[in-house]
Amino acid sequence: MTIRLRLTLLYSTILGFALLVFGIALYFFLQFYIFNDLKKSLRNQTDLIQKNVAYQLELSPNGWNLFIRLDDFDTVGSGIFMQITNITSGYKTKSSNLWNVDLPFSTEDLQKKKEGFYSSVSIHNSPFLIYNHPLILNGKLVGVLQAAYNVGVIRNFLSSLQWILCMLSVFVVLLAMFMGWLFSKRALKPMYFLINATKNIKNSEDFSTRINYKGPQDEIGLLSETMNSMLQRIDSIYGELEQSSATQRKFVADASHELRTPLTTINGNAEFLIKLMKSLHEKLCDLPEREEIEISLEALNDITDESRRMGRLVNDLLSLARADGGLQINKEVYELQPIVETVVRKSEFIPKTVDWTVENIESLLGVYILAYRDYMQQLLFIFIDNAFKFTYQGYVKMEFERNGNRIGLIIKDTGIGMDSDELIHIFDRFYRADSSRGKTPGTGLGLSIAKWILDEHDGTVEVTSYKGRGSVFKIWLPIYIETSIKKPRHSGRE
Template identity: 30%
Template structure:
């Protein structure tokens, strides 16, 4: 793996962050405590050793002769202990290693006071103590005697205690880890519970359950978010309810208007037919007006019929009248009834039978072929075949095809690719009605463009019966 691992889930991030903060805090506190204790321990150890050396010197110093001889220097060295060097001018004790540093000697001689220094020699920590021996007069005045005592004390025991404190600090941080994980899981659970509730509510809303709500818990930001989501759901539910009422009202209006228009349109159609039969004897202007009235009346009749058909689909009252149909014969009859046989190339098998609604099949074929003849270019071709237990009817033309922005909307109601074509013979419902009829059979229609140019509509209908 080239990248570093990162926690992905919210729970993982919360747990990791909580554990890191807790363990880091515990570790920092433990190390800080250990550091303070170690410093105090070192200071205490140095003070205790210095006091011990001072006491040892004070016990022997009154019995020394001044100026001291070699014997007095040796007796003082023995009294202070091993690893000690006593000097007086040119005299120096003869036994014991001299660990004294030049810095320590200079500090003692310059300050005429006790001086300590820590060093490490041969892997061992040492405390060097250097002090002058003072002569106290009867009046209490203190004067340097010229005798200097330098001794070294092993700090191994102190270092071991410091190491023990460091191990204890590390152990404390380690013991805090499982507790931190447990606390993090509990905290994450309490934080994520309302988040999961919101997620479940959002999924129910997305699935269409507009009554889904989450119960706010507490008074924190998540509770505010829950209230906001509930308010949003209320608003969406109200909007959808209003929209559904408007859709129902619009469908009822269309159905009522279409129904009410049928009677006057029947009368108007009869009048127009009479007008058409007498148009030949009219003057040119009157004949043109009569022909326009005939065309517009026929268009209005088709629009009303399409609206009534759409209202039946919307109301769920459209039903199939299934019968045994020879699809090839039904397609040819559809084209023959509309006088399209000489304009359309038909490729059908000798016999292809299926259980379909013949009238609705006729509507589907008529709408697709009529659309190809109006908006495409010849040759228009209809091919019928059986494909895997389905009936496939393919209608193609050789026109410019369907623009990319039209394809997603080609089956929408009242949709026209060219907004300027407001007076075309079609109602804008033909393809939508064809799709609804195909779906009523349990099939569907797809619209694409041919690779060589032109639009291509493919109807697929189950060959078996559908209730």
């Protein structure tokens, strides 16, 4: 959920809650005020009429009767319904607006309360508010004076008010959400500016660029200043690291270049001494000096082997130093099959104890790639040589596969294989699996160089390996152009 949406929902919720509280308070205030005022009006009208009530005791054939007489009993103009009930005789006196409707009352409630009280009743499906005032004569309940008001209109008004408040609150909240959504975008515009500026710096990888914020020095302004300070620090550190890395690359390149000459001299002189010692060894057949010459030959062979190994290491370091220095490979369009055939032919001279086969090389006919020929041969030779090093029995096989506009060069072996946790490190510099340390010659730089060459040619590699069951390297290269002319070539076991 974005900050913009969260702010909109937060403010809308606060506004909705405020409107809910305001609506409830307004509704109950109006209800209380209107009904309280109405009750006062009914009570005042009852007190006014009660002053005009006269009691008269008369003798009739059935005995003494109490007559309750009311003077000036006109309440039609006020909209109040009046009724006087003589409890002793059951006779009722009503205002003219009551017609034939009787206002109900409870004698039991009158006798209990002995004072006026209110009651709400429904008469002919219309709600009425009635004030009941007991008439007491000599401490005895003789009648009841009632004043009533039809509150149907008020109930309808309050019900309409409740509906209007609900609908108005919903409308206001929705309007506030819409306006908040629009204005929050405007309020967060500086934040979006910072985000886009940061993305541009990240994509360009130019940490010398600064965020050009021209707004007020609020929270966004402080954030932009902090980010600029951080970028300045990163740029400074990055410059120091780049300078250190450049110095290191220059040192490796210079050291590798300088070491090549003495290593070549050592190797040449050692080989010359080996030839000389072999000649003396043949001449001195049974002399005591023959054993010393054999020991010298072994030492010279060790010197030669180590100098060659150091020479390969220096060449690999020089290649990696050039790669780290941003060496740009000048690529041209080459047909892939002659490059592969050259590598296959040279692979015959690699020391090996397993079968070496090449299959379906004819699928490379007419396939052209954009490449540097020497580096491409070095790439394939590294993978093939690596397969021979770690395969002690079985076979090493090379085959080819098409997948859309890519050509795959697949190298399979039945060697020692690797675990899944080792696969993620095989292209790291100087990395060698524990199972191969000390058993096979190498510096751990070959696959790193191959990965760099592959990256420079926009290629990829897929590795599948199982411990003790061998490995499969799939090298995928983009096809630059493909011709439809197919020339027959010899293929098969190389």
